[in-house]
Structures are given as C-alpha cells and as structure tokens.
Amino acid sequence: MEGKLRADEVVFRHVIAKLVAKELRPGDRIYETALSKELGVSRTPIRQAISRLIAQGVLENREGQKGYAIPILTPEDMQQVYVSREVVEAQCAYYAASNATPEDIALLWDYNMQERRLYDSDEKERFANLNEKFHLSIVRLSENIYLQRFALQLYWRAQLYTFYLGGFYRTYRNLAEKKAFPQDPDHHTNSEHARIIRAIENKDSEEAKLSMADHIQRTYRHFCRLM
Known part of the structure; x- marks a missing residue:
C-alpha cells in the first residue's frame, strides 16, 4: 500500500x-x-x-x-452474497460508464496491466490488492453513496470465498501445476476486467452493467462446483 x-x-x-x-x-x-x-x-x-x-x-x-x-462459509451464504453483489456492482458499472474521466480510465487500465503481469507470479497479496482497487474504483465512480456502502460490504464478504476457493490463492508445487487449472475463472479475470473497462471507456452503460454481471456470475458458478 x-x-x-x-x-x-x-x-x-x-x-x-x-x-x-x-x-x-x-x-x-x-x-x-x-x-x-x-x-x-x-x-x-x-x-x-x-x-x-x-x-x-x-x-x-x-x-x-x-x-x-472468521465466518463459516456455506453454499447458502455464498449464493446470497453473489446474487446481491452482482446486482449492486453491475449497477455501479452502469453509472461509472457515465461518470468516469479519462484519468479514471487510465488508472483502470493500469490496474489491468499490473494484474496481467502478476497472474503468473505467486504474489497473492499484491494480486488481491489490485483486484480490490479495480472493483472499488468502479464502485466509487458510481457516485452513489448507498451503492458504495452496500458494495463495500458485499465485496469483502465475497473475498472470503475468493481467498479459499479461488485458483490463484491455492498453493501449488510449481507453475505447471497451477496452469493445469485452465477453467478456473481467475485465469480469465484480466480479460473480463478489460471488457468492463472498455465498456466504461466507450460510455456504454448497458455493456458495462452486463460485463460486470457476467464477470461476477462466472466466478460464482465456478465456486458452486467447488462447494
């Protein structure tokens, strides 16, 4: 930090x-x-x-x-968290597409570039920090204090599932073992984030909302298989 x-x-x-x-x-x-x-x-x-x-x-x-x-994680809780998070963050992305300045867009692309570089590393804390910055920057760009309040709570609760189920946060014996999990949504995080940024950059509110919803849904579906 x-x-x-x-x-x-x-x-x-x-x-x-x-x-x-x-x-x-x-x-x-x-x-x-x-x-x-x-x-x-x-x-x-x-x-x-x-x-x-x-x-x-x-x-x-x-x-x-x-x-x-630390809360016990359950399929029922995860379902409620991710359904709620999808609604709130997708709406944040919708408003961000109207509110983001060129400086905001440049910062989001910078986070995306850093994520891409870090994916094949073992720097879990830095990767988590970048993911936080990306999502909460879009939340902030909604300029809606109530969406921001709900999104913050949902983001951190969801991170419990990410830290314990997400492929990037697993412990691997080597890089080859890590790459043996190509279906893990962590592998697609960078490209999904890029789709969201592109929609915000183009001021396409509907696409920004859809791309954020798709991103969160994909993670949830994968975690359901693991739970």
Missing part, C-alpha cells in the same frame, strides 16, 4: 493478509490482545479495525464467546 497507513488500516490489512495466506481459516478466532502484541499497536485502532471487519462480514462477534470468528 502506498504511503503511511493509519494504525487501524494497518490492523485491517494485517487480518486480510492472514486470510490471503490462509493463516486464518473459517471458524478460526482472533483476539485483540494477540493483535496488539503482533503489531505493537494500542487496543483503540484494533477495535476500530475489528468493527470495520465485522461490519463488512469478514469477522463475527458471537455472543458469549471470546474473540472474533
């Missing part, structure tokens, strides 16, 4: 990095005291970050239990 992060953002990113690396798995618990020792920060930013993670569905605070749990 560029620049110096606020303490609560450091905590947030630390938890996300542990999810990406599978150091935290569904059902695992985290504790304020342990995070404070790991990161050398006070309890205040830890509580701020945890409140944010709970609000976005990444953590759960279960009554009568200490600490905070």
Whole structure:
C-alpha cells in the first residue's frame, strides 16, 4: 500500500493478509490482545479495525464467546452474497460508464496491466490488492453513496470465498501445476476486467452493467462446483 497507513488500516490489512495466506481459516478466532502484541499497536485502532471487519462480514462477534470468528462459509451464504453483489456492482458499472474521466480510465487500465503481469507470479497479496482497487474504483465512480456502502460490504464478504476457493490463492508445487487449472475463472479475470473497462471507456452503460454481471456470475458458478 502506498504511503503511511493509519494504525487501524494497518490492523485491517494485517487480518486480510492472514486470510490471503490462509493463516486464518473459517471458524478460526482472533483476539485483540494477540493483535496488539503482533503489531505493537494500542487496543483503540484494533477495535476500530475489528468493527470495520465485522461490519463488512469478514469477522463475527458471537455472543458469549471470546474473540472474533472468521465466518463459516456455506453454499447458502455464498449464493446470497453473489446474487446481491452482482446486482449492486453491475449497477455501479452502469453509472461509472457515465461518470468516469479519462484519468479514471487510465488508472483502470493500469490496474489491468499490473494484474496481467502478476497472474503468473505467486504474489497473492499484491494480486488481491489490485483486484480490490479495480472493483472499488468502479464502485466509487458510481457516485452513489448507498451503492458504495452496500458494495463495500458485499465485496469483502465475497473475498472470503475468493481467498479459499479461488485458483490463484491455492498453493501449488510449481507453475505447471497451477496452469493445469485452465477453467478456473481467475485465469480469465484480466480479460473480463478489460471488457468492463472498455465498456466504461466507450460510455456504454448497458455493456458495462452486463460485463460486470457476467464477470461476477462466472466466478460464482465456478465456486458452486467447488462447494
């Protein structure tokens, strides 16, 4: 991440990095005291970050239990998350096509180029960060604060499924083994993102909406097979 992060953002990113690396798995618990020792920060930013993670569905605070749990992933929850995400992000893309400036488009293409370079690497955290920037940039370009609010929550909840089911985030013994999964939608992420950017660049709102919906549907269908 560029620049110096606020303490609560450091905590947030630390938890996300542990999810990406599978150091935290569904059902695992985290504790304020342990995070404070790991990161050398006070309890205040830890509580701020945890409140944010709970609000976005990444953590759960279960009554009568200490600490905070990574949610258990289920087919029913995944279906609700991805159906909702498709509706909200597709509408964000629709509005982004009208609102995006040439500078916005250039930034989206830059993310797309970086994704293409990173796909054959093992830099999972950087790849996750680029995917976040791409999707949340389009959400921001909707200029609709309610869509933004819902999209943020749905994006991070969906990432739990991406981190645990997505092919890019699997651990492979070598590059050849990774390339043995050509049907994984992660393999098509870059071209699907490019289709979305092209529609936004052309100010084609309907195509932007359709291409975003197709992108999210494809991921969901693949995860259904794995679940």
